[in-house]
Amino acid sequence: AQSVSQHNHHVILSEAASLELGCNYSYGGTVNLFWYVQYPGQHLQLLLKYFSGDPLVKGIKGFEAEFIKSKFSFNLRKPSVQWSDTAEYFCAVNSYNTDKLIFGTGTRLQVFP
């Protein structure tokens, strides 16, 4: 069965610090990969996605993620975080032949000014 692991449950950073959130998945076939963000009191929003092509994916708000097939990873990065990035971040995966997304447990990011 597919699964997604997010190793960092809670990350605390100061503004301008660099961010990297880990995401590993277990599935040997072709996968689609996603990062979602949930700001306090709001719905989930898509940050970025990988379907094929360039493994370095650029998303909104300066976020990017790199798909490393050999490591089954899709880590999220941002060179310099802002206070407004405080939110919960979810990694998700689905194989091309299923309709449901499998989510990780999420990482809560707190950015202090």
Added chain:
Amino acid sequence: NAGVMQNPRHLVRRRGQEARLRCSPMKGHSHVYWYRQLPEEGLKFMVYLQKENIIDESGMPKERFSAEFPKEGPSILRIQQVVRGDSAAYFCASSPDRAREKLFFGSGTQLSVL
């Protein structure tokens, strides 16, 4: 263009009562997904529906839970005889087709069972 609308935002029920959660997909979307988020856990897939059809209910508990997406009106997730363990945030997502990149989520319904 309104987003995915879920109501109520908060629902309080006593043990044994029924909970009905509604989801109105975005205009033009005919595919609806329900997810549940328990405290300290990620979102867990529950059910995938298209208009008048249940496509995948592999994540639905075997008893007390049911879902529908009628030809007219919102999708309904129904929980009968709620128990404290049903307390969670329930999210609905919709898409115009099976393409996952067009999935949009609602703000969720927080169910609290007393």
